[in-house]
Amino acid sequence: GQQVMQIPQYQHVQEGEDFTTYCNSSTTLSNIQWYKQRPGGHPVFLIQLVKSGEVKKQKRLTFQFGEAKKNSSLHITATQTTDVGTYFCAGWGKETSGSRLTFGEGTQLTVNP
Amino acid sequence: DAGVIQSPRHEVTEMGQEVTLRCKPISGHNSLFWYRQTMMRGLELLIYFNNNVPIDDSGMPEDRFSAKMPNASFSTLKIQPSEPRDSAVYFCASSLRGPWFTIYFGEGSWLTVV
Numbered sequence: 001g002q003q004v005m006q007i008p009q010y011q012h013v014q015e016g017e018d019f020t021t022y023c024n025s026s027t028t029l030s031n032i033q034w035y036k037q038r039p040g041g042h043p044v045f046l047i048q049l050v051k052s053g054e055v056k057k058q059k060r061l062t063f064q065f066g067e068a069k070k071n072s073s074l075h076i077t078a079t080q081t082t083d084v085g086t087y088f089c090a091g092w093g094k095e096t097s098g099s100r101l102t103f104g105e106g107t108q109l110t111v112n113p
Numbered sequence: 114d115a116g117v118i119q120s121p122r123h124e125v126t127e128m129g130q131e132v133t134l135r136c137k138p139i140s141g142h143n144s145l146f147w148y149r150q151t152m153m154r155g156l157e158l159l160i161y162f163n164n165n166v167p168i169d170d171s172g173m174p175e176d177r178f179s180a181k182m183p184n185a186s187f188s189t190l191k192i193q194p195s196e197p198r199d200s201a202v203y204f205c206a207s208s209l210r211g212p213w214f215t216i217y218f219g220e221g222s223w224l225t226v227v
Contacts, residue, residue: 042221043156
């Protein structure tokens with residue numbers, strides 16, 4: 001079945017440093033979504049990418065969807081303490097029928113002030 | 114606008130007891146999802162309803178778990194009998210028309226089975 005893997009599992013940075021998390025799928029994706037979950041909170045939708053090679057920006061966050069639509073990345077420039085949380089990618093597979101939006105394991109980001 | 118509303122927020126119960134988790138999706142959303150989150154297994158989709166009809170329940174762990182959606186504004190997830198390994202955060206989520214749209218999560222029900 002479809003698998004979505006994220007690396008790294010954990011990332012510790014100093015405030016002001018950049019951060020990147022990578023998402024890789026075992027199958028071609030129709031789209032990919034990114035979510036952020038604060039400690040003790042619930043996943044909150046950040047963005048959806050649909051097109052091959054798509055790049056979207058939200059302030060300090062840059063999201064990319066690979067040309068082959070099998071990988072994606074989230075890059076945060078100049079991290080702040082408010083960026084702390086776990087970032088999940090979730091992929092909808094082209095070959096997948098039904099409803100199976102597969103979540104990656106998440107990258108847990110901690111930011112030292 | 115009100116988001117996805119879940120209850121109870123926290124529940125501690127003894128092994129063998131019945132647990133019922135409740136969810137009210139966002140008004141106008143016709144897709145509802147139940148997810149379970151644990152440290153070991155991450156976020157797992159348990160069941161997905163579309164227009165109150167279960168579409169995919171392949172993630173439901175076993176017969177002890179059941180979910181219903183009697184109308185567009187209410188769903189339950191029941192565990193009977195509960196076991197310690199069921200301890201997790203259970204999220205209800207809804208979307209406008211299926212999982213390819215933005216999924217809005219509730220704040221979760223934190224279940225501990227002792």
